[in-house]
Amino acid sequence: MNIKQIQSQADALLIRWDDGTENRFHYLWLRDNSPEARTASGQRLIETLSIPDDVAPVSVELSGPDRLTIEWGYDGHISHYPTAWLRTHAYPAPPMSSSRRLWDAGIQSALPHMRYPEIIAQPQKLRQWLRWVHDYGFAILHDTPIVPGTVLEIVRLFGYVRETNYGPLFDVRSVVAPNNLAFTGLPLSVHTDNPYREPVPTLQLLHCLASELEGGDSILVDGFNAAETLRRQFPAYFELLSTQPVRFRFQDEHNDLSAESPVIRLDTRGDVAGIRFNNRSLMPFDFSPEQVAAYYQAYRAFARLLQNPEYTIQFKMQPGDLFIVDNERVLHGRTGFSSNGSRHLQGCYADRDGLYSRLRVLERDMEGRG
Ligand code: OGA
Ligand code: ZN
Numbered sequence: 462m463n464i465k466q467i468q469s470q471a472d473a474l475l476i477r478w479d480d481g482t483e484n485r486f487h488y489l490w491l492r493d494n495s496p497e498a499r500t501a502s503g504q505r506l507i508e509t510l511s512i513p514d515d516v517a518p519v520s521v522e523l524s525g526p527d528r529l530t531i532e533w534g535y536d537g538h539i540s541h542y543p544t545a546w547l548r549t550h551a552y553p554a555p556p557m558s559s560s561r562r563l564w565d566a567g568i569q570s571a572l573p574h575m576r577y578p579e580i581i582a583q584p585q586k587l588r589q590w591l592r593w594v595h596d597y598g599f600a601i602l603h604d605t606p607i608v609p610g611t612v613l614e615i616v617r618l619f620g621y622v623r624e625t626n627y628g629p630l631f632d633v634r635s636v637v638a639p640n641n642l643a644f645t646g647l648p649l650s651v652h653t654d655n656p657y658r659e660p661v662p663t664l665q666l667l668h669c670l671a672s673e674l675e676g677g678d679s680i681l682v683d684g685f686n687a688a689e690t691l692r693r694q695f696p697a698y699f700e701l702l703s704t705q706p707v708r709f710r711f712q713d714e715h716n717d718l719s720a721e722s723p724v725i726r727l728d729t730r731g732d733v734a735g736i737r738f739n740n741r742s743l744m745p746f747d748f749s750p751e752q753v754a755a756y757y758q759a760y761r762a763f764a765r766l767l768q769n770p771e772y773t774i775q776f777k778m779q780p781g782d783l784f785i786v787d788n789e790r791v792l793h794g795r796t797g798f799s800s801n802g803s804r805h806l807q808g809c810y811a812d813r814d815g816l817y818s819r820l821r822v823l824e825r826d827m828e829g830r831g
Contacts, residue, residue, distance in 0.1 A: 462479065462480060462544065462545075462548050463471075463478070463479045463526065463527070464477070464478060464479070464523060464529065464544055465475055465477045465478060465479040466525065466539060468725045469518070469808075470485070471485055471489045471648065472488055472489075472517075473486060473488060473803035474486045474491065474518075474521060474531075474571055474579075474678060474698060475795070476486070476547065477599075478548070478740075479598040479607060482550040484552070485527065486548075486551075486730070486772065487666060488516050488517050488518065488545065489514075489516055490511060491518075491531060491540065491542070491795075492512050492516045492533055492538070492540070492573070493507065493509055493512060494544075494550070495507065495538065495540035496540060496541060496542060496546065496653060497540055497541065498538075498540075505563040506823065507728065513532055513535050516535060517527060517534055517536075518532060518534065518535075519534040519561035519654050520532045524541070524613060526541060527544045527545065528541055528543055528544065529542045529544060529547065529662050530539070530542075532609060534732035537763070542624070547643045552609045552715070557787070558827040560564040560592070560596050561595065561596055561685075562596050562597060562822065563683055563685055563686035564597055564683050564686060564772050564791065565686055565771060565772045565774060566770060566773060566774060566821055567741065568597075568774060569774045570772065572601055572776065573590075573593035573596075573597050573599070573601065573604060573691045574600070574601035574602070574603060575589065575590045575600070575601075575603070576602070576603050576604045577602050577603065577604050577605040577606075577615075577781075577783075578601070578604060578644060580618065582814065584822075584823055584826070584827070587618060587619070587823065588820065588824060588827065589815065590619045590627065591601070591619055591816055591819060591823070592820060594664075594785055594787060595816075595817065595820065597683075597736050597787060597791075598684075598685070598787040598790035598791035599681055599685060599784060599785060599786045599791045600616070600784070600785055601776070601782065601783070601784045602630045602783040602784070603779075603781065603783075604781050604784070605668065605778045605781050605782070605783050606781070607669075607670055607781045608704060609670060609807060610630070610807070611668055611783075611807075612668040612783065612807045612808065612809050613629060613630055613668075613782060613809060614632055614684055615666060615668070615808060616666065616787075616811045619811075619815060619816045619819040619820075620664075620811050620812065620814075620815025620816050620818075620819060621811060621812070622809055622811055623662045623809075623810040623812055624662075624713065625655070625658070625810060626718075628715045629809060630807050630808065631807070631808050631815055632805065632806070632807055633667070633804075633805070633806035633807070633808055634741065634803075634804070634806075636804045641681070646674075646676065646677070646797050646798040646799060646800060647797055648794070648795060648796050648797035649738050649741075649794045649795045650768065650794050651680055651681075651682050651705065651738070651767050651768060651773070651792035651793060651794035652738055652739040652740060652741070652793070652794060653684070653737055653739055653788050653789065653792055654788055654790055654793075654810070655707040655710040655711075655718075655810070656720065656722070656738070656739045656743075657710050657711045657718040657719055657786070658718055658720055658761055659720040659722075659736075659788060661720075661737065661788060662788055662810030662811070662812065663787065663788055663811075663812045663813040664785060664786070664788055664810065664811040664813055664816060665785070665786050665788045665790055665808060665809075665810055665811075666784070666785045666794070666808060666810075667679075667761050667778070667783065667784055667806050667807075667808045668782075668783040668806060668807045668808070669705060669778035669780055669781065669782045669805075669806050670778075670780055670805040670806065670807060671780055671803050671804055671805040672777065672778055672780060672793065672804050672805075673803055673804070674798050674801060674802030674803065674811055675798060675802075676772070676795075676796050676799055676802055677775070677795055677796060677798035677804050678775050678776065678777045678795060678799030679773050679776055679778055679784065679794075679795055680773050680774070680793065680794040680795060680796065681773065681774050681775075681784070681786065681791055681792070681793050682767050682768075682772050682773045682774075682791065682792050682794075683772065683791055683796075684736035684767065684789075684790050684791060684792050684830050685733050685736070685790050686772060687762075687763065687766040687772055688702075688725050688733045688736060689735075690766055690772075691725075691732065691762065691763050691766055692733075695759070695762055697727065698758065698762050698763065699753060699759075701759040701761050702722050702723060702724045702763055703725040703726070703727050703733075704723060705723060705748065705752070705756060706721045706722055706723050707721070707722070707743060707744070707746060707810070708720070708721045708722060708724070708743075708744040708747075709721075709739060709742045709743055709744060710742060710744050711736065718793050722737050724736065724737055724738055724763065725735075725759065725763075726770055726789075734789070734791070736789060736790060736792065737789075738763075738767065738792060739765075740764075750822065754821050760794055767792060775781075775796070778806070786831065787813065788810070
């Protein structure tokens, strides 16, 4: 795309492109984003406040077929803007198209899964596995070593473990001992983990070391899909769940963790950005009596959606299987299990930023080669 015409306005440069479109670039914006004021790695060397309010060019010229050169009056700085760069950064930016895919029980027959030997041997397989975490909010891995601590090794493939009061990893060892509630075979309804933390861990991994029994199947549900369904079917419930904060808490001998959040968190565009839902650590509602009654209706409608088999997937982890979930999007749970045999999972937390960074680097490297 080439520049057809440039027009200097009072506070901005108007650029007409040869496809007939035009963009305005404010002088302050142009000086602030001078390519010459960034290091090779892209870090800005200029302080925004050091630029005068009325900054303006003393000269603007097309210094080549694909380069705009501006000389600035107040400090004599010269900026060279590649036209492709101007085009890419023109504002307003077009809405980003996301590869995120909301899902329901329909994906049961084609779950995003891969084998551990593949992802450690082939970067493009690791890239695919990580992309699934972004797109679906979860991914499954088979044939991992049936060795305690493996879950930590898997996190190291893309990021960093988020250590908590449960340690770097925690054991979910449900050998049945009916006199100890922690080790019963009770089902766990779908939930996000650690909603009583601020910030919450954004990724959770569970790795299976033993599952010699009936039941104990894993259940996953796309909380974003359930939230969007609620928004369509019961807008008033959605409004309540996305604005009214509730409290979550965890207490034991050494810890007293507490955090407040709406069950459905929205970003500034109104898009669903995070789900916090956990029956076990939810504190009693304490809003006004009318609000409590209304809130229960909304909350229970959302819970029904989350537990509706039309939205959930279910699978049984075998030793060596692992799943990772985006803990602010995909809720996990398990079915109950019988008292014969043993079951041992190890879990840990990590964060999305590291995973997305690794994903971008892998995609960049692959594009570079292609
Ligand atoms: C957990 C959990 C599920 C299971 O430990 O956070 O949800 O399958 N476990 O035991
Ligand atoms: Zn859990």
